[in-house]
Amino acid sequence: MPLRSDLRKVLVIGSGPIAIGQSAEFDYAGTQACQALQEEGLEVVLVNSNPATIMTDNAVADRVYLEPLTPETVARILRAERPDGLLATFGGQTGLNIAVELDRMGVLEEVGVEVLGTSLEAIMKAEDRELFRSLMHRIGEPVPESLSVASFEQAQAFAQEIGLPIIVRPAYTLGGTGGGIAEDMASLQRIVEQGVQASPIGQVLVERSIAGFKEVEYEVIRDSGNNRIVICNMENFDPVGVHTGDSIVVAPSQTLSDGDYQLLRTSSLNIVEAIGIEGGCNVQFALDPHSDQYYLIEVNPRVSRSSALASKATGYPIAKIAAKIAIGYALDEIRNPVTGKTSAFFEPALDYVVTKIPRWPFDKFADADRRLSTQMKATGEVMAIERTFEASLLKAIRSLEIGLDSLDLPGTDELEEREIERRLGQADDERLFLLGEALRREWSTERLHDLSGIDLWFLNKLERIVRTVQGIEQEGLGANRVLQAKRMNVPDTAIARAAGLIERDVREFRKGVGVRPVYKMVDTCAAEFDAATPYYYSTYEEEEEGSPTSDRPKCLILGSGPIRIGQGIEFDYCTVQAIEAIKQAGYEAIIINNNPETVSTDFNTSDRLYFEPLHLEDVLHVIEREQPEGVIVQFGGQTAINLAAPLAELGVRIIGTQVDDIDRAEDRERFDRLLADLGIPRPLGKTFYQKEQALKVAEELGYPVVVRPSYVLGGRAMEVVSNERELLRYMAKAAQINEDHPVLVDRYISGIEVEVDAISDGHNVLVPGIMEHVERAGVHSGDSIAVYPPQRLSEEQKRTIVDYTTRIAQALQVQGIVNIQYVLDDEQVYVIEVNPRSSRTVPWLSKITRVPILGIATRALLGQSLLEQDLPTGLWPEPTDRVDVKVPVFSFLKLIGVDSTLGPEMKSTGEVIGRGRTLDEALYNGLLAAGFPFVQRGRNTLLTLLSSEVREEEEGVLEQVSELGLALQEGDSLSTDEIVQQIRSGGVQFLLTVHNRQKEKSTRLMAIREAAIQRGVPVFTSFDTFRAYGAARRIFLRGVELPITCMMAATSVRQPTSVG
Amino acid sequence: MCARLILENGAVFEGRSFGADGESFGEVVFTTGMTGYQEILTDPSYCGQIVTMTYPLIGNYGVHPDHQESKGPQVRGFVVREFAELPSHWKNQENIDSYLKAAGIVGLADIDTRKLTKIIRQSGTLGGVITTLDTPTADYVHRLQSGAHRIERPVYEVTATDTEHHPGDRLRVIAIDYGMKRGILRSLHGRGLDVTVVPADTTAEDILERKPHGVFLSNGPGDPEEYGELVGHIKRLIGQVPLFGICLGHQLIAKACGARTERLPFGHRGSNHPVKDLLTGHCVITSQNHGYVVQDDSLVGTGLEVTHINLNDGSIEGLQHTEHPCFSVQYHPEARPGPTDSDELFDRFMKMMKAFGEEERDALAI
């Protein structure tokens, strides 16, 4: 079946903001899908509310709607665009849910649009637990006994029949939201109730627990002619019971015999046929470690996080092929994108081992419950490729950037035996390192297996790593010992620690004995055919592959590693855009990165991709092989910037702002001096080196103050403290403070926070835009609603900001890009910080100003001045008829124990854009896109918990609440239990808890906020955010349709339906 | 202990010895299957060959009698990047090292198997020797260049010496054993067929005397050109009784009809070979292990038509006779190792036998 001739225009639904469970993998998938459609000459219309994505770029889609991903909005776009087809299987669960809803609303029929690829009927067969179960019974595929229930009573009856433990899984949620394993009736009740609330249809599945089985996934593709292939299978290191998104995963499976492999492969092929998949599909199995018995866990009838991983693990572009299938092609008609000759109907053969490790946010959230279970908690992941499991695992560990480079976690040697035993049984993010510690203590692998359920094969490999490092500890360096360690890819830093040396000694010793890595190609076929993928990994073997010679000069660009709070998809966007500009400038663009979810690690993005840790040693090896002109560190977030100094020290040329200037921006004392020289104010600040000095310093500056230790173990603990008592409490829990680890204290400036991204060639400076924050300073810039153009700044203030920005950029001789944050009080503009690199706001700002910031910055750092680029200096003209906002999105639902109060530490995981003719309109769109509810009917109770001081300050706002159609209820006199009960029973629709600068973590407030989050009730912890919601709500209440804007077309489309 | 692999082109790989000590010559081939090492080791079609696994970690789930495709390892040598000293699986009975030792098979580990694979891909299948002895490399190269790795007519090393009857309650099948994998027997016998396995050189007359409903021609090692007498037997079977051939069986049928075979540069060995059924348009992933192939342009006038092709190189994967009940495939529908997607070919064979039986009855009635 060739390309369907009846298709001209296709609408693709993106996945919206990044949240735990739904991350950058959908940008990768969506981008591939859009490109695959464009290649066929189809017009691609895209809707996505996430501005930080590559897929929302002009180059990828013909028409882009940066609009809220609600069924209503998508319906309006469908009516305006009248596409022939709809692709809903590339936008994660969000995309699927919207398509299902549009169908239910009758919109698809009304508009005459066809769902391409896997049909909605098929999707329902996989998504609806009941339909799925009965289908599996029919085709004889085993699923654990289960029952869909809507209440605890029903669940209880089931549990009495089949016995505990029982797993509870809510229908239609992401990342296992609201689910868990119940060991007893009390926990069953809790989990069932929470799950019923989390499920949009109030339904959960209670199921026999098969925790402890091997968890195995298959990535399958099927076309409409029933041709089926398995792209990759993957085995979880952590047995069933830990969400696959939170499990260490290897590809291909390691402990499955051919019989096991084929048993599950055949089963997955039967399943995709029975469901009627036309595209990509993920099938998850549990395999009994003691027999041939297996169970199906679930089927995801779409591309997923696992398909992104499988694509990167094999080189096979699943999303691209799935998109081609959706528009009519059969697998054997599609060209194999890797060999370029044969067909896409083939199954990759790997000749290496891939390891994925999740990246958890517990470094940011020291208070979070870090235990792992069936609900996903990771924000991102890293992947590594090597020829053995040991080597692949060790590469993945250092790719995580958690300060670890091996199986050693400092401090574990002090743990008591009982503690280690307990934590091996109940997985948490550190289990891998506790296994390392247990092995160092000579615990047997059988004992570890009994405790953890992890297969002995993996444990034996861990033991080999530990013994190899111990060998060096005992006998020091030796050519053979070092070679053996490097064959396991133990990094020089870990070898040095074991040998009591420094990294450089090991590096030199190693080179002296001729131990160095070679690079091998990822070619999908285990070298069976001649392929030319520019996709490499390092290993310690004989043959070097792929000639790095080129007739163009080369630039190495460092990526941003795993997605984590504070460093998200935005930096991948920056990296990809920079790569494009580097190529256009006539260079060969080479990238190092290790995040399997992203567009930057698609081997088609750069000229050459090195899938490697962003660790000094690994980066140096690539540099030695490639001999680039220099290295670009500005676009890969803090990951890349942090590598600049050590690389420069070893003689590597940094292209762009120089290391010394980077240091002048980042080193507190040098930065202070710079600002003093320029006569630019910053909040008064001091540094102290002993706890005893704290009170005196704060006294001198005057409360409130912002405190942050320059070094903290676990959690970056930056806080605003408003009195002596709070400061003492802060000091009590702060980490070590001494000469090497001082504490920085700044006067807290209450005022408007503003940030700018600027581009400079070292002389001239262009400021594409000033962005103003809705929340006053004190709420981290990444967690604030940002507004462009600024609404509250005077011309004078803007001039000052542009002037300061220009002078700072010039003084730092910025070549490329710089991000500066300011706070404005009534009198002055103060600088908060300067980031000598690209920032979180750049993708959003480039899209709304239409200034190609990254292209300009990249050309500037490669030596083309702004003048030569025909660009002005100073502030880019601001629009007068349009306002854009960027609204943060949080994942607190997944992070039990984390305080959702906004403060100077960033907590959000993603962001959405909101566009409008006025600020209020933009806020409405932005808050809607971020998931804030706007409904008129039914109850609309706003429960407030406010300190008296705040209440007085904000009386005016509270008085107007009724105009917003909200019923105000003051909760201060109610007991915690009463409030929690009211929230649980659906009696609260909004929660406003503001306790200005009173950071004591009250257990009462924590409990109430958590209950609200579990129930999906929006929690406002800043009055500024609440006011913004109020403004948006007024727009909503007006009931007038807002125009929907298409980014690429000049006109905006209008359709007459009512809002809400 | 150290071991070396020396190729006839002079290339040397030094690594770690496992399995037995000593030296062993063979044709060096690679297979891309990621699982199924024990099935590969015991597949008689590998007789005379030193097998390299492209997947680097081998032996992970140990060894178990269920994975045996014949009575024991058939390869001349085994090359891996790393073998598992401590395998893990509920069926595991011993590790691959001791298994190969007991069978007297030499193994080589810890070498750059990807480099070796590329050499084979580029220069075609080469002769080689794995050795733990100190014999100088030059000596080995010399011996290889004079053909020390070649064996003649390996079918006779692996075929059954006696007939072997596996009673069943359905149709009677004679399976000619050129080095038949147990998986094939399971696929036939598992369907209730009454299977008699006979030695490779059993004559057509001996076979027809047993009044089989069908004759199956198995896989096996070696160059089909060398087996003129076997082709002769088959010639006399075509049209007399339904025939189904796999791998070498397929090639011999083609030759019996007058087609030619040729050597592939480095063979098809693995569990991921894409095959298209030209009759239905449907594609399947197949398990393969062959170094020879039926020549495309030699089919004219043979009465054979191509039913299946390989999607990678377009080579012939399946044939059927336009007049007689006879079909064959180059790949392994019995899997082991590999996908079971083509299992239904055995059903097709059964159907063919039934239909033929009915035709005969009809003919008798007339």
Ligand SMILES: Nc1ncnc2c1ncn2[C@@H]1O[C@H](COP(=O)(O)OP(=O)(O)O)[C@@H](O)[C@H]1O
């Ligand atoms: N019956 C069960 N018993 C024990 N653990 C289970 C069971 N079913 C699923 N799990 C675990 O829960 C995790 C999440 O379940 P899954 O159905 O895959 O939800 P999600 O949609 O969040 O991926 C799985 O990865 C698995 O480890």
Ligand SMILES: Nc1ncnc2c1ncn2[C@@H]1O[C@H](COP(=O)(O)OP(=O)(O)O)[C@@H](O)[C@H]1O
């Ligand atoms: N002196 C200050 N006065 C008021 N708010 C501040 C001050 N310093 C920092 N902040 C707040 O803390 C947030 C984080 O501080 P910043 O120095 O930008 O750290 P980061 O490196 O995490 O971005 C800022 O976005 C701002 O809201």
Ligand SMILES: [Mg+2]
């Ligand atoms: Mg899952």
Ligand SMILES: [Mg+2]
């Ligand atoms: Mg900041």
